[in-house]
């Protein structure tokens with residue numbers, strides 16, 4: 001692809017913003033257009049269940065890059081415009097106003113959409129989800145009048161938002177289908193810790209609880225019904241039961257999809273002119289030794305850098321240990337790697353002190369670390385996983401195990417090397 005060919009990016013999240021930025025950093029001088037159906041330039045979703053929901057963070061702080069960043073780099077941002085169809089043969093993207101954009105390289109960063117609650121009454125007024133800024137604004141606007149909130153789902157977003165809403169004085173109940181909160185991403189010690197801190201702040205958490213219906217009065221929610229026959233009164237419901245990758249464009253264009261747009265380690269889709277990055281992709285991970293779809297900022301940003309390099313004709317494989325964080329009730333959970341259900345856990349520190357790390361092994365092999373208020377230990381584990389310097393469970397369990405000591409010293413900074 002020559003440097004003058006137009007590149008079109010579809011998306012308005014962190015993957016799209018990073019991809020646009022990285023194209024220029026890679027030296028791409030041609031036209032770049034970013035098309036997004038949301039009204040705002042690319043922004044950061046994590047704040048939506050944290051400081052922005054709490055009313056603490058200013059609107060502009062959500063932006064991934066400042067508003068003038070794109071114009072300053074000659075990147076055209078077309079907001080509030082949906083891409084409706086890819087004509088892969090003609091290499092044209094069709095938009096919802098009837099216009100078309102020709103491309104020689106197309107980047108799909110279409111992310112994911114919130115999963116809807118498939119029960120009667122789920123469309124009642126007062127039932128919310130939390131994926132977009134618009135969702136968050138609706139939720140914030142409804143909160144002052146709400147007294148009793150039910151959060152459906154025991155995952156990160158439901159729990160983060162539950163914590164914020166309890167902090168705003170709401171009576172909050174969390175209903176989770178799984179036997180423990182965050183079951184799919186956290187080991188039992190971490191689940192139990194966060195269950196405990198939420199309960200200590202007055203949040204009622206019910207696990208193993210399947211929601212079967214929403215009861216409404218005059219079109220507005222008044223209760224949540226469960227399979228066990230219980231009725232939880234509510235004047236506001238937040239549904240946080242996961243997301244589905246947004247694949248409409250990719251599927252219609254005939255791209256290979258399998259719970260995500262299938263891409264290789266260079267973010268290339270099954271069409272040689274189309275790359276994809278972020279929550280919408282299913283990609284191979286060399287460190288984990290398998291393909292997967294991730295929903296995290298790290299994946300969106302780092303895969304976007306790879307996709308930009310690929311569009312610039314460079315080969316830079318995306319191969320990182322996945323990581324993410326979550327802020328709940330004043331505690332930061334940091335997770336690197338992925339622990340399966342049968343992972344063996346070595347616990348360092350004591351959950352009772354609010355500072356501990358669960359080192360997770362499959363057999364003898366270190367696969368993940370889930371830490372609470374232990375950022376250095378978490379960082380050390382991240383470097384171990386990325387450099388394949390893996391300690392055994394026995395080593396980690398040793399009282400004198402120093403995670404940082406076994407890492408190679410970082411290369412000194414350039415200015416430190418200079419002789420005076």
Ligand SMILES: Cc1cc2nc3c(=O)[nH]c(=O)nc-3n(C[C@H](O)[C@H](O)[C@H](O)COP(=O)(O)OP(=O)(O)OC[C@H]3O[C@@H](n4cnc5c(N)ncnc54)[C@H](O)[C@@H]3O)c2cc1C
Pocket residue numbers: 010011012013014015016035036037038044045046047048049081082083084109110111112130131132157246249277278279280294295296297298300323324325326327
């Ligand atoms: C409330 C919340 C809290 C989170 N907290 C954390 C956290 O603490 N840590 C963490 O690591 N991750 C967190 N995440 C996940 C993280 O935000 C996502 O992984 C990340 O946003 C993915 O970025 P993306 O660019 O791939 O997709 P998205 O952010 O979903 O962006 C996709 C964009 O594409 C647009 N789009 C889709 N189809 C079209 C189309 N046809 N035409 C035009 N535009 C289109 C969408 O409207 C959207 O703007 C959180 C997510 C949410 C919702």
